[in-house]
Amino acid sequence: GAGVSQTPSNKVTEKGKYVELRCDPISGHTALYWYRQSLGQGPEFLIYFQGTGAADDSGLPNDRFFAVRPEGSVSTLKIQRTERGDSAVYLCASSSPGLARNEQFFGPGTRLTVL
Amino acid sequence: KQEVTQIPAALSVPEGENLVLNCSFTDSAIYNLQWFRQDPGKGLTSLLLIQSSQREQTSGRLNASLDKSSGRSTLYIAASQPGDSATYLCAVKQSNAGKSTFGDGTTLTVKP
Numbered sequence: 184g185a186g187v188s189q190t191p192s193n194k195v196t197e198k199g200k201y202v203e204l205r206c207d208p209i210s211g212h213t214a215l216y217w218y219r220q221s222l223g224q225g226p227e228f229l230i231y232f233q234g235t236g237a238a239d240d241s242g243l244p245n246d247r248f249f250a251v252r253p254e255g256s257v258s259t260l261k262i263q264r265t266e267r268g269d270s271a272v273y274l275c276a277s278s279s280p281g282l283a284r285n286e287q288f289f290g291p292g293t294r295l296t297v298l
Numbered sequence: 299k300q301e302v303t304q305i306p307a308a309l310s311v312p313e314g315e316n317l318v319l320n321c322s323f324t325d326s327a328i329y330n331l332q333w334f335r336q337d338p339g340k341g342l343t344s345l346l347l348i349q350s351s352q353r354e355q356t357s358g359r360l361n362a363s364l365d366k367s368s369g370r371s372t373l374y375i376a377a378s379q380p381g382d383s384a385t386y387l388c389a390v391k392q393s394n395a396g397k398s399t400f401g402d403g404t405t406l407t408v409k410p
Contacts, residue, residue, distance in 0.1 A: 223402065
């Protein structure tokens with residue numbers, strides 16, 4: 184498809200479990216962003232990749248959160264020992280910094296529920 | 299640290315009205331500002347992007363303006379329709395390579 188895709192669309196897990204969330208960016212977009220959105224709030228930045236490397240991971244809340252982008256395309260956000268406070272919608276976006284506009288395009292999100 | 303505020307948090311108008319949504323930011327050294335629409339349970343759809351060197355952008359019934367010196371942007375919606383009902387978010391980017399900082403959005407309801 185032409186847009187950003189995210190899988191799964193919904194994930195329900197139990198406290199303490201490990202989860203992986205996947206993002207497929209728009210083909211050719213070198214920049215990839217992860218955000219987290221809680222109900223009634225705007226998205227909150229987690230991590231930004233330029234190519235394969237994490238250029239800015241200052242938004243990751245703690246060391247239970249980790250993200251990779253090994254081939255510079257698909258990215259996986261990994262959360263260890265999940266807590267109820269991790270429940271939120273996790274959004275992925277991609278963009279092309281080589282273009283002057285560098286517009287961000289978002290995926291539909293993954294709704295994570297930690298019971 | 300950049301902070302983005304959107305006022306009001308919610309707005310309800312009758313169909314056909316023109317309306318303005320506001321976005322303010324604390325650090326005027328921005329690269330661009332982007333307005334998004336979010337429908338319930340969905341992702342974000344880009345509406346308009348204004349570069350720091352621009353004053354406004356238009357798309358159909360939407361017009362977004364930017365005043366960097368005062369740290370403000372407005373989204374003007376003309377002749378509102380029930381289909382415009384959604385949450386509108388603004389996001390500020392401070393460099394070409396970097397994150398966006400979002401406001402908490404304005405939830406718009408257009409009544410038939």
